[in-house]
Amino acid sequence: MAALDVVLPDLGADAGDEAQVSFWYFDVGERIEKEDDLVEMITDKATFNVPSPIAGTLVELLIDENDTAKVGEVICVIEPDEEE
Amino acid sequence: MKLQNRAVTSRRFPPWLVKRVRHCASFDATRAVVDELGLSTVCRSAHCPNVSECFSEGTATFMILGEVCTRDCAFCAVAHGKAANVDHTEPQRLAEAVRRMGLSHAVVTSVTRDDLPDGGAGAFAETIRAVRRRSTATIEVLIPDFQGSADALETVLDAHPDVLNHNVETVRRLYASVRPQADYEQSLEVIRRARAHTRSVVTKSGIMVGLSETRSELGEAFRDLADAGCQVLTLGQYLAPTLAHHPVARYVTPEEFDGLREEALGAGLNEVSAGPFVRSSYHAGETLSRMQVESERISASDGQEEH
Numbered sequence: 566m567a568a569l570d571v572v573l574p575d576l577g578a579d580a581g582d583e584a585q586v587s588f589w590y591f592d593v594g595e596r597i598e599k600e601d602d603l604v605e606m607i608t609d610k611a612t613f614n615v616p617s618p619i620a621g622t623l624v625e626l627l628i629d630e631n632d633t634a635k636v637g638e639v640i641c642v643i644e645p646d647e648e649e
Numbered sequence: 650m651k652l653q654n655r656a657v658t659s660r661r662f663p664p665w666l667v668k669r670v671r672h673c674a675s676f677d678a679t680r681a682v683v684d685e686l687g688l689s690t691v692c693r694s695a696h697c698p699n700v701s702e703c704f705s706e707g708t709a710t711f712m713i714l715g716e717v718c719t720r721d722c723a724f725c726a727v728a729h730g731k732a733a734n735v736d737h738t739e740p741q742r743l744a745e746a747v748r749r750m751g752l753s754h755a756v757v758t759s760v761t762r763d764d765l766p767d768g769g770a771g772a773f774a775e776t777i778r779a780v781r782r783r784s785t786a787t788i789e790v791l792i793p794d795f796q797g798s799a800d801a802l803e804t805v806l807d808a809h810p811d812v813l814n815h816n817v818e819t820v821r822r823l824y825a826s827v828r829p830q831a832d833y834e835q836s837l838e839v840i841r842r843a844r845a846h847t848r849s850v851v852t853k854s855g856i857m858v859g860l861s862e863t864r865s866e867l868g869e870a871f872r873d874l875a876d877a878g879c880q881v882l883t884l885g886q887y888l889a890p891t892l893a894h895h896p897v898a899r900y901v902t903p904e905e906f907d908g909l910r911e912e913a914l915g916a917g918l919n920e921v922s923a924g925p926f927v928r929s930s931y932h933a934g935e936t937l938s939r940m941q942v943e944s945e946r947i948s949a950s951d952g953q954e955e956h
Contacts, residue, residue, distance in 0.1 A: 574672040575680075575701055605667070610888045611698040612662045613670045 569619055570639040571603065576613055583633040584608045586640075591623045597643060604640060621645040663900045666886065666925055670701040679704040682749050686742040689716050691758050691791075691930075696726045696890050699926055710756040710791070710930040711743050713776055714769050718760035720830045724818070724857060726890030732764055735772060740779035748783045754934030755780055758791035763830075768793060770801035774808035787811040789853075789933055797835045799842060806846045812881075812937055814853040815839040816929055817874065820866040827860055827895060837877045844878030851940050854879045855929040857887035858909070861898035868912055875917030881936060882913050884923040901925070919943065 576584055584606040591597055602614040603623075625642040628634045683690055691712040692700045703709060715733030718725070747755045757776055762769040770792075777788050789812035795801035806813065821833040836854075844852050854874055858867065874882060884906060889897050901909075903925065910923035920940050922931065 572672055574670040575676065575704070576670060576698070602669070607661060609891050610696055612667045613698075614667050616669055616671055618671065618673075 566645045568624060569621070569643045569645060571615070571618065571641050571643060573606070573634045573636050573638050573640050574615060575636055576606070576608055582608070582636050584613065584636075585633050586628045586630050587612065588630060589626060589641075593623055593626055596620075596622055606634070615640070617643065619643060619645050663902075665903050666888075666900065668698050668701070668926065671705070673705055675707060676701060676705045679707055679709055679750065682746050683709060683711075686746045686749075688739075688743055688746055689713075691727070694727050697928060698888065699928060699931055703931070707750055708752065708754075708756075708934070709750070710758055710933075711746070712758050712760065713739055713743065714759045714762050714765075714772055716760065719763040720761045722818070722830070723827050723895035724860070724887060724889075726894070727760060732760065732762055735765070735769075737775075740772070740776040743776055744779035744783040747780050747786055752784070752786045752934075754789065754937060755784070755786045756789045756791065756930040756933050758930070759793065761793040763796060767804060768795035768798060768801045770795055770798075770804040773805045773810075777805075777808040777810050781809075787934070787937055789814055789930065789937065791816070791929055792839070794831055794835050794839055797832075797838065802839060802842055803846065806843060806850065809847070810850060812851045812853055812933070813843040813847075814855070814881075814929055815843070816855040817870065818855065818857055819860050820856075820862040820870045821873075822866060823860055823862055837873055840874065840877040840879045851881060851937060852879050853881035853883070853929075855883040855885070858884055858901050858906075859887040859897050859899050860895060867909060868916065871913045871916035871918060879918060881920045881940060882918045882922075883927050883929050883931070883936075884909055884913070884921065885927040885931075886925040 587605040587607045589604050590602050597617045599620045600616045603617050604615050606613045621643040624644045628640050634640050689712045690709045692709050694716050717732045718727050718729045719732050721729040759769050773790050780788055788810045790810045791814040817836045819827045824833050840852050886901055906923040910921045913921045
């Protein structure tokens with residue numbers, strides 16, 4: 566399976582709306598389990614945690630802390646575990 | 650993995666106000682039905698933080714009569730100004746969405762339409778009837794005050810919704826700053842009249858906390874609602890849609906929400922949903938199911954007393 570682009574999900578406003586990265590729970594190179602919280606995002610309205618859709622290794626973080634991402638934008642890339 | 654407690658010290662929001670959001674196919678499927686049928690949802694228009702959860706579960710709260718409201722409440726993200734023309738195909742399209750989504754409970758609200766002679770009551774009634782023709786879903790309508798018009802309210806009630814929800818939104822004292830185009834007594838009267846008109850309709854209201862109301866003012870509102878015949882109450886944390894809206898006075902803890910729920914039940918409300926992310930129609934179908942089970946139990950025991 567190819568590396569997975571994780572996109573910022575819909576947060577409750579219009580598509581294209583932004584959220585600010587508050588905190589990445591993992592560094593590049595670290596292993597992630599499925600459902601682990603990847604990142605804390607904040608908007609004017611609330612704080613959101615995005616869980617990991619798969620188990621694997623975080624290979625790229627595309628948005629730095631305190632920078633913003635748009636709904637639908639790729640925020641990180643995960644290399645899935647090898648299938649047995 | 651980094652220390653998790655570092656993340657929960659987010660500057661702006663308390664640690665319990667964190668929503669997990671994930672991108673999934675069922676979210677996209679709900680969004681597709683709504684978009685294909687040209688419908689609006691209050692979920693998106695009011696920037697509800699639950700949208701990811703509810704759409705993924707295949708539910709949504711429809712908003713009829715356009716996306717522009719004739720009022721300008723200080724807490725609301727919905728656009729205000731000149732409202733849209735009434736689209737008479739909307740009831741059928743909404744009924745079709747209910748069918749496609751397989752909803753067992755349909756919730757319909759509207760923007761406030763003070764520009765229409767009936768305030769939009771006819772559209773609500775048409776929508777209820779259209780859904781009834783296409784589905785066996787229970788129907789909940791979240792209505793404006795129709796500027797106190799008894800006729801408009803009757804138009805909606807005569808279409809026999811299962812739940813009549815009208816939110817008082819806040820306590821009496823804060824109406825001037827939070828809901829200047831509405832009236833606290835008038836909103837209580839909507840509940841009172843609904844209960845008097847149709848014994849079988851479930852009456853419901855909602856209050857946002859964190860707008861600078863006091864605990865005793867909330868207690869008074871609970872009693873006022875119970876006296877007016879309100880059966881179901883929702884209590885949720887007010888979140889400012891933008892920093893230009895009414896500021897959040899405070900964040901109420903989950904424990905305090907539990908306390909408020911007990912107090913509201915003690916004041917005479919039958920069913921209370923309370924929590925930071927609770928909203929008027931959050932898990933509304935489950936709330937109605939609980940009410941129906943309870944009222945069957947009460948009818949059964951009343952029956953026994955009469956004999």
